[in-house]
Amino acid sequence: MTIGKKIKFVRKLRKMTQQELGVAVGLEEKGAANRIAQYECDYRVPQKDMLIEMAKAMDINPLNFVSEVPGSAEDIMLTFFWLDEDNRGAINLFSLISSNKKEKATTKAVAQYDDNDDYWPDEPPVGMWFNYGLVDEFMREWMFRKQDLKNKEITENEYLEWKLNWPDTCDDCGKFNVNFNKNTNKGDSQC
Template identity: 30%
Template sequence: MAIGERIHFFRTMRGMTQKYLGLAVGFPERSADVRLAQYETGTRTPKADLTSALAQVLDVSPQALDVPDIDSYTGLMHTLFTLEDLYGLTVSDADGELCLRVDKDKGKSAYELLQMLSAWQEQAAKLAAGEITKEDYDRWRYHYPKYDTTQIRTRVPSKGFSDAFLKALSEEPDE
């Protein structure tokens, strides 16, 4: 999902109009809604400082807005293939259902991914058991790793790594 779609998703989830969000991040009143529409449709791409401002008003982490573009099934598959290469993510069968697994023996990065996925599973289990609300669960997801109490620190990939990852996803595979 492209950044504009994520902005739209969170804006509508929060019940905000384009004009309200545009004004909240400092656009002039006469063009606030038009500017927001440009970002949501992908006509314009927000720079880092605007992404941070949007995230703050939308009450999410900037990383929740700026995710890899997985608009197509092919793009999603190549994202998963990249995760296989980098973190040892594999697909397997467990009792007749497909499952994604992390090979923790693949290295430190794979182990760290496994820890993060375990934290996610823990929150999902709490939601299913009624221990936390959907709002609490969403706050945890959309601010990750801010509210993650299972890890002392979470290593976030560098901008260079993120750029290389996105570049690898956008390249056409050899046939």
């Protein structure tokens, strides 16, 4: 997802107009909506300080827009989160169970699945395991959040808020209290 699409996605979630977001980040009222529209359409790319101000104005973690350390555990997770928003069914998480075998593993690594699931492709997908402790911990918590969503223990909005404010919402699998913005959405320019 491009930076412009991310800005538009979060702005609409926050029910802010382009004008409101522009003014909130310090743009002159006269051209605020136009400038935000240019960002959202990827006609212009905001500078790092502007992206940070937008994140603050929309009450999300700035890491959603600006990666401080490319390839870090946080960068990896936020990339996955945005892929998940682009296509909610594309990433499926599951726990692996140790076989407790003492001999070397074979090259035929497999994971079993329940074929009663809603979707399973013709060719089995490839699984991925991280030998990166912090990412593995983050992925485990994400798996629990996705299960909470599927089981209707949290709402779509709570799930999305958890991702947008992560890692501040990372709490060793406890619940996060959501703070929703109550603005209205009107008068946007179109891309």
